[in-house]
């Protein structure tokens with residue numbers, strides 16, 4: 439019988455890193471990007487990952503999302519270790535359990551908003567849950583724009599479509615890498631409010647890497663990295679307090 443990578447009875451959506459280290463390259467040229475990091479991302483919460491440039495944020499996100507294998511330690515999704523999965527199993531986990539939102543919206547220009555959102559389903563010959571899709575289109579304010587193409591949408595609207603696409607398969611966790619990096623301040627704040635609503639109203643788990651103290655102030659908790667280590671973990675903070683801590687860590 440085919441081994442199931444993630445048994446269905448496992449419903450906890452917590453991501454955990456246990457003593458994760460990642461060395462890029464090897465020998466004297468090796469760079470330790472993560473150094474013995476242990477963190478948990480609780481179910482239904484919004485966590486921001488911050489830190490100076492080169493502190494290991496992208497490496498943490500890629501390890502946590504199963505896009506990169508740690509050099510040592512392990513990553514658990516829904517209490518199941520990602521290590522030991524075949525490439526195909528890893529790809530299945532990413533498709534079914536993990537949503538991604540990037541700085542660049544990565545929409546296909548020839549498709550409408552709705553076609554972009556449902557493309558992953560068409561490619562894997564599955565059907566979206568219509569009720570969930572309608573809830574998403576409503577929460578994100580995209581319902582009235584579904585027939586438009588990306589060039590007929592503002593940057594903020596395009597990111598809303600990308601968020602719908604990420605959430606359509608009902609992932610257990612959404613990773614957002616600088617989701618407001620391509621937006622003006624006002625559109626960026628709207629996207630952050632939307633991500634807050636996704637956590638509060640749809641009980642999604644969101645993990646966001648950001649440079650922006652204002653963006654981090656929307657999160658329930660903040661993990662500050664410095665030199666590949668967790669320097670500090672806090673609850674919700676105002677933007678000014680986030681900026682002050684970043685300055686102390688050598689950024690900003």
Ligand SMILES: Nc1ncnc2c1ncn2[C@@H]1O[C@H](COP(=O)(O)OP(=O)(O)OP(=O)(O)O)[C@@H](O)[C@H]1O
Pocket residue numbers: 462463469470471489490491492493494495496497498
């Ligand atoms: N593929 C790689 N090969 C070698 N070194 C790498 C590689 N990727 C990252 N690094 C190094 O690992 C460290 C952490 O990089 P990472 O990109 O995770 O940091 P970051 O906090 O996301 O930085 P930024 O805010 O600038 O995007 C840095 O010193 C970086 O130069």
